[in-house]
Amino acid sequence: MLRPNRRIWSTWSGTAGCLPAQLAAPTSEDEIAEAVRAAVRNGLNVRTAGTGHSFNRLVTTPGALLDLTSYKGVVAVDRVAGEVTVRAGTRIGELCRVLDRDGLALANIGTLADQTIAGALSTGNHGTGLAHPPLSGQVARLRLLTADGNVLTVGPDDDPDLWGGVRTALGTLGVLTTVTLRCVPQFNLRHRVDSAPLQELLERFGAWAGESEHPSLNWQPWTDRVTLRSIDRTDAPSTPRASARRLAATLDEVRCGFTGQVARVGGARTVPALTAGLGGLGPTSPYVDASHRVFTFPQPVRFLAMEHALPLERTADALRELRPALRRLGMHSPYSVLVRVGAGDDVLLSPAHGRATGYVNLTVPRTVGHLEILRIAEHILRGHDARPHWGKAHTATAEVLAPRYPRWKDFRRIRAVLDPEGTFSNEYTDKVLGPVDAADRR
Ligand SMILES: Cc1cc2nc3c(=O)[nH]c(=O)nc-3n(C[C@H](O)[C@H](O)[C@H](O)COP(=O)(O)OP(=O)(O)OC[C@H]3O[C@@H](n4cnc5c(N)ncnc54)[C@H](O)[C@@H]3O)c2cc1C
Structure with missing residues (x-):
């Protein structure tokens, strides 16, 4: 084949x-x-x-x-157990639509419906909400094809180290073939947008993080205000034409993409003026819709993103430090800095491992002029004990990452046992995890 x-x-x-x-x-x-x-x-x-x-x-x-x-689709929905089994290549949005028809839903997802379940799991994908760990927290069990051709079914009652390692492994332990996820009864969410002074928000960051079930904030570093998004459960029915409301976020990204294109001529310094000239879309009125349609929105504009997971209690300080540094740099991205929060988990390579987390995401147009913004931000976030999102841009090597993960050696041991020849490695995994080493088996 x-x-x-x-x-x-x-x-x-x-x-x-x-x-x-x-x-x-x-x-x-x-x-x-x-x-x-x-x-x-x-x-x-x-x-x-x-x-x-x-x-x-x-x-x-x-x-x-x-x-x-092409290896996609739902294998089985178990309404009694509240579980769904999917093939690894199933997109999150496709799964959510099938669950919706069965009166079920995933408790929490990120902003994008297009990626596969296995790819999302393997990189520590997350949404927002202090009560919600990354997607791996919703996994009941999974099947992994290893280098020797065997397929292992792994769940929480098996070897705890393997269970901790296999749910976020960057594809280095083998190929996930099916994933069984826990579901909840379908629910509606209310989406609300407010704004607040940055300074005030930073002073009460911890309290703000717990005020909504799914809070997030957007901040354009040349301004002193933030846009606050609150997403919460409700028994209210869907708002008429709710689907069109979620497109406000899509249109905002289109506007950022366009600004980025124009800034290619004038340079990244011109972004604040261009943004002011184009005008934002302004706050949207609250709306209610099915959970998966409120969590996600279509994202057609191509960009580059970097995200770091910080201890929740250090997130406000990191943002305080980012503010003057990004202003001093004088270059700006048309995209806002996005801040989300999440519960910690016990997954060995999860960026949220062992701690309540604040996620700081910077998005930039794919132009050389904007890369400097990511370099400055990465330097600052790293100083706040940050761990980079495995699926996003970063420059960290295994030497930088190992001390940030308390169970790093356990993951290396599992990898050396399951894939002793490094069959599932590439140059990049050698850089961020180090090459497979037989000595790690001990
Ligand atoms: C527009 C956009 C929005 C995003 N929003 C979010 C967000 O809200 N939250 C968030 O946390 N991240 C977000 N991300 C990041 C992204 O969701 C993840 O990084 C994820 O990897 C994407 O899944 P994928 O199917 O594209 O995987 P790929 O990028 O194709 O692969 C990612 C990793 O998974 C491994 N992998 C894939 N399939 C398998 C398998 N079957 N078995 C073993 N390993 C496998 C690959 O080897 C690779 O290491 C976003 C990215 C974009 C571009």
């Missing part, structure tokens, strides 16, 4: 790509197993791709690439 390949694979953002020697799009677990066996026989390393919504070189390989986007 693995044929010589001439197709270039690239990420959604177009910021990373590769020409794999072999490219397969399996449609069954057997085909996945056969593709891995064939790659191993040919001495090729294997990387697995979802929809490529990670921004870095996690997926790229000169070896064998398994594109799992």
